[in-house]
Amino acid sequence: MEGVTDYFKNEILKKRPYLTLELCRRVIQDPIKKEIQPDERIRFWAKVEDLENRYLRVVTLEDGFTIHNAFIDRGFKP
Numbered sequence: 001m002e003g004v005t006d007y008f009k010n011e012i013l014k015k016r017p018y019l020t021l022e023l024c025r026r027v028i029q030d031p032i033k034k035e036i037q038p039d040e041r042i043r044f045w046a047k048v049e050d051l052e053n054r055y056l057r058v059v060t061l062e063d064g065f066t067i068h069n070a071f072i073d074r075g076f077k078p
Helices: 006-015 021-029
Strands: 033-036 042-048 054-060 067-072
Touching: 006 067, 021 042, 021 054, 021 067
Parallel strands: none
Antiparallel strands: 033 042, 042 054, 054 067
């Protein structure tokens, strides 16, 4: 699987079966908010219809492409 960290592939996708690579890529391509973390990883948020209109946060490495983490962000306020 290209464009993801081993952590995402081996840990995140296994414990969060609602996630797909395509879903995460859509969030990165059309976020409602984008933020750079202190460690320079990048957070992207989007409302996802497929997830009952909940907000998905996707975290990439510094390149803005390689997915490292993703989860439903219950505390996100747009």
